[in-house]
Amino acid sequence: MKTAASTIAALFLVLFVLTTFVPYPAARESAQAVDFSAEQIDRGLQYTFERRFFFWGATALHLALLCVLAMTGAGRWLADRFLEWTGERRILAALGVGMVYVAAHELLWMPIGIARLYHAQSWGMSNLGLVDWLRDHAISLAVNSAWEAVIVSGLYTLMIALPRTWWLVAPIAGTGLGVAYAFLAPIVINPLFNDFTPLSQTEWRQLQPRVQKLIGKAGVEVEEILVMNASRQSNHSNAYFTGFGSTRRIVLYDNLLKKHSDAEVESILAHELGHWQHDHIVKGIMLAAFAAFLGFFLLDRILWFAVERPPWNLQSPADPAGLPLIVLLIFMGSWAVKPAENCVSRYFERQADQASLDLASEPDAFINAEKKLAADNIANVAPTPWNVWIFATHPPTVERIQMAKDWKEKQTKKE
Numbered sequence: 001m002k003t004a005a006s007t008i009a010a011l012f013l014v015l016f017v018l019t020t021f022v023p024y025p026a027a028r029e030s031a032q033a034v035d036f037s038a039e040q041i042d043r044g045l046q047y048t049f050e051r052r053f054f055f056w057g058a059t060a061l062h063l064a065l066l067c068v069l070a071m072t073g074a075g076r077w078l079a080d081r082f083l084e085w086t087g088e089r090r091i092l093a094a095l096g097v098g099m100v101y102v103a104a105h106e107l108l109w110m111p112i113g114i115a116r117l118y119h120a121q122s123w124g125m126s127n128l129g130l131v132d133w134l135r136d137h138a139i140s141l142a143v144n145s146a147w148e149a150v151i152v153s154g155l156y157t158l159m160i161a162l163p164r165t166w167w168l169v170a171p172i173a174g175t176g177l178g179v180a181y182a183f184l185a186p187i188v189i190n191p192l193f194n195d196f197t198p199l200s201q202t203e204w205r206q207l208q209p210r211v212q213k214l215i216g217k218a219g220v221e222v223e224e225i226l227v228m229n230a231s232r233q234s235n236h237s238n239a240y241f242t243g244f245g246s247t248r249r250i251v252l253y254d255n256l257l258k259k260h261s262d263a264e265v266e267s268i269l270a271h272e273l274g275h276w277q278h279d280h281i282v283k284g285i286m287l288a289a290f291a292a293f294l295g296f297f298l299l300d301r302i303l304w305f306a307v308e309r310p311p312w313n314l315q316s317p318a319d320p321a322g323l324p325l326i327v328l329l330i331f332m333g334s335w336a337v338k339p340a341e342n343c344v345s346r347y348f349e350r351q352a353d354q355a356s357l358d359l360a361s362e363p364d365a366f367i368n369a370e371k372k373l374a375a376d377n378i379a380n381v382a383p384t385p386w387n388v389w390i391f392a393t394h395p396p397t398v399e400r401i402q403m404a405k406d407w408k409e410k411q412t413k414k415e
């Protein structure tokens with residue numbers, strides 16, 4: 001067990017050093033080649049460098065907690081206490097073990113979360129005071145815990161009812177839950193933190209005709225375009241496409257509308273419509289379902305391995321003492337698939353960028369929007385390739401700008 005834990009620790013240490021300290025000067029040069037000032041490049045590099053310590057600190061604490069709970073006898077001991085108190089009710093005992101894990105994680109993470117808030121404030125990126133931040137955090141903790149309780153109860157119900165075939169049914173049930181979440185999040189969860197107003201009822205309503213024209217051109221049925229008061233939390237500029245079925249919508253941050261010209265907003269909106277045209281939410285859910293089949297199959301094998309073997313001494317895969325091991329395996333699994341997952345995400349983003357250029361036909365506005373977004377968000381415009389491979393959900397800004405330049409060149413050749 002000790003070798004397994006130290007291998008995991010060594011692996012994460014290598015990743016931390018590689019992604020935090022190993023420089024890549026060529027990235028800086030390509031950022032300068034698309035007219036980013038040395039000052040802006042350095043500012044982005046410094047801000048991301050400092051923020052990495054919060055991220056890796058939180059990752060290290062989380063991993064240490066999971067290793068203690070899952071790789072020592074702690075999980076067994078905890079589960080036995082809860083089994084005793086609940087009269088051997090396994091689902092309730094699993095929920096008890098889960099609650100201890102969530103509470104311990106919360107205690108460990110909280111100082112890092114508060115330090116990160118003050119750090120963001122010092123860079124002028126956060127508009128939340130400590131009290132409002134704590135309020136937001138408490139709400140999201142409550143929502144996430146409730147959702148996780150549904151997942152844990154469902155998983156243990158399946159494992160108890162179908163000891164041999166649960167892993168075949170779980171991905172289907174999980175996909176159903178994923179769809180339900182995608183459907184409900186924009187109408188139930190997001191409004192807990194922000195106000196969402198239809199674009200036509202905001203001070204930016206003059207954009208509405210242009211927006212309508214663009215949507216008509218894209219040939220998609222948009223339920224709603226909403227403006228979110230993102231300035232409540234921070235100065236980040238963004239836009240996103242969310243929801244499922246009748247709750248599908250495009251959300252624009254108020255920060256974005258305040259700082260960008262109509263043509264730039266149009267170019268960003270066209271990118272979101274591109275996600276829509278390509279059905280990226282449905283494709284994402286389908287890919288996740290496929291990964292879930294593989295993941296649950298492996299989980300079943302490993303849980304059987306832990307039956308009657310120390311330090312877990314599980315009586316069956318449905319033994320609540322296995323919950324910390326399940327969470328550790330999900331944690332490791334999500335890191336293992338991160339590069340592939342983000343590679344798919346970057347592919348989707350490139351498709352949406354292409355669609356944006358084809359729809360709005362405004363490469364200059366596209367380039368300006370990219371530059372402003374990078375400045376507003378103190379983005380790192382010179383990331384190292386390995387950071388991109390592991391973490392980047394979007395192609396680097398420089399690459400996106402180059403794409404618009406190439407598109408423009410192709411157009412002039414056509415003419």
Ligand SMILES: [Zn+2]
Nearest residue numbers: 271275349352
């Ligand atoms: Zn996108």
